[in-house]
Amino acid sequence: MTEIKSNAQLDLRGVMCPINFVKTKLKLETLEAGEVLELVLDSGEPIQNVPKSIKEEGHKILEVKKEGDHFRLKVQKG
Amino acid sequence: MTDHFIEDKTTKVNVNLDNIGERVDFNDLKSGGFIKQRQKDLFAVRLRCPGGRMETKKLVEISKIADKYSKKGVVHFSFRQSLEILYVDYKEFRNIVAELEKIGQKVASCGPRVRVPTACGGCEYNPNGLTDTQGMAGMVDQKFFGTPTPHKFKTSFSGCPIDCARTKEMDFGFQGIVEPVWEDPLCTGCTICSEACKEDAIVSDPDTGKPIFDPKKCIFCGDCIRACPTEAWKPKRYGHIVRIGGKHGRHPMEALEVCTFLPDDKVAEAIEKTVEWYNANGKRGERIGNTIKRVGVQKYLDFMEPVFKHGSPVNYLAPGV
Known part of the structure; x- marks a missing residue:
């Protein structure tokens, strides 16, 4: 599988809901449609909630990797 | 005329409306919605607000009516989502109902009947x-x-x-x-669904990351469907x-x-x-x-x-x- 290149990164470890989603949203606003944001989210509430909200706002989650107690996501702006 | 639909929460005394002077048309009010207060002659008028939803324009009009008829200028949000105009004199029933009617607002129900949902x-x-x-x-x-x-x-x-x-x-x-239904070909084994499931009905296979589903624990909330990035979890019905x-x-x-x-x-x-x-x-x-x-x-x-x-x-x- 070829590596999906990301245009921006955001490390949201330790950032609580819903601030993590708000930060994601603001970062996505700086990108063009089709560009990719790389996110790091804690397990538990953040990974339960943020991906749902990202989908609801019309963006696409291209890749999810579990790395210990956090997740690395690649999100394509819709 | 004695109207037995008026619910009296303090004592079981019916309210005599003969002396109001004008006939009160209780056909429109047959389901009640007038609740006796502790205070003499004063009632709470419960409005009919299904689901507790109301258009803002109507709310503004109701607030004007409440301000006019509530002797204390207060309303109460009932436990069943309906607005109650407090401290209304029963001699004003006809007028307040007519004014509410004009803006399309009905009075609610009391007693043994199907209540406002x-x-x-x-x-x-x-x-x-x-x-x-x-x-x-x-x-x-x-x-x-x-x-x-x-x-x-x-x-x-x-x-x-x-x-x-x-x-x-x-x-x-x-x-x-x-x-929820799951389709293997669309699943990338990302394990988000097992994280999203608050009921422990989904655990991820340690090798493939794909879901192992325990239907006995599923409460049909749809968290897996909403969380799944690839639509491998879908709504069936x-x-x-x-x-x-x-x-x-x-x-x-x-x-x-x-x-x-x-x-x-x-x-x-x-x-x-x-x-x-x-x-x-x-x-x-x-x-x-x-x-x-x-x-x-x-x-x-x-x-x-x-x-x-x-x-x-x-x-x-x-x-x-």
Whole structure:
């Protein structure tokens, strides 16, 4: 599988809901449609909630990797 | 004229309206909605607000009317989502009803009859919502408002298993659910669904990351469907868990689940038939939960079979994976 290149990164470890989603949203606003944001989210509430909200706002989650107690996501702006 | 529909919470004294001078037309008010206060001659006027939703323009007009007729200039948001205008003199009933009528606002109900339904926000704008609870509440209000029953008959609609509208405490409650199905070819083994599932109904295979589903734990909330990035988890069907015989009050009772996945278009029939059964079997002043205890739930289920067969049994398990 070829590596999906990301245009921006955001490390949201330790950032609580819903601030993590708000930060994601603001970062996505700086990108063009089709560009990719790389996110790091804690397990538990953040990974339960943020991906749902990202989908609801019309963006696409291209890749999810579990790395210990956090997740690395690649999100394509819709 | 003595109107027996006026509910007197303090003493059981009927209110004599003969001396008001003008005839009060209680045909429009046949379902009550006037609740006696402690204070002499003053009543709370309960408005009919199904699902607790109201257009802002109407709210502005109601606030003007409330300001005019409430001797203390206060309203109360009732526990069943309806606005109550407090401190209204009964001699003003005719006028306040006429003014409310002009803006399309009806007065609510008291006593032994089908009450105004309550509902959460539902699928229209709540991200957790699975059913159109507001639409349902409006429909039930239109069709069944004020229908006489042996005792009060409260209905409610919750859009998801969080059950904000407390269907477990209603005479007849409907709670939204969704059946999840999973398609292997679309799954990338990302494990988000097992993180999203708060019921531990999904664990991820340690090697492939793909879901291992325990249908006995699934409560049909749809978190897996919403969380899945690749649409491998999909909604198969939506419907309602139907609960009967709950109440709060002095002696609370938890409702019984009598059907799952009842489709939207069978809700009205379920209410109609349940009210019919309640009127045939209930004693005056007996809540339907106690009628069911006395008569037996199986008798009720047999009667409801033509409706509930359109849903699934209460022990239904999703095939899932």
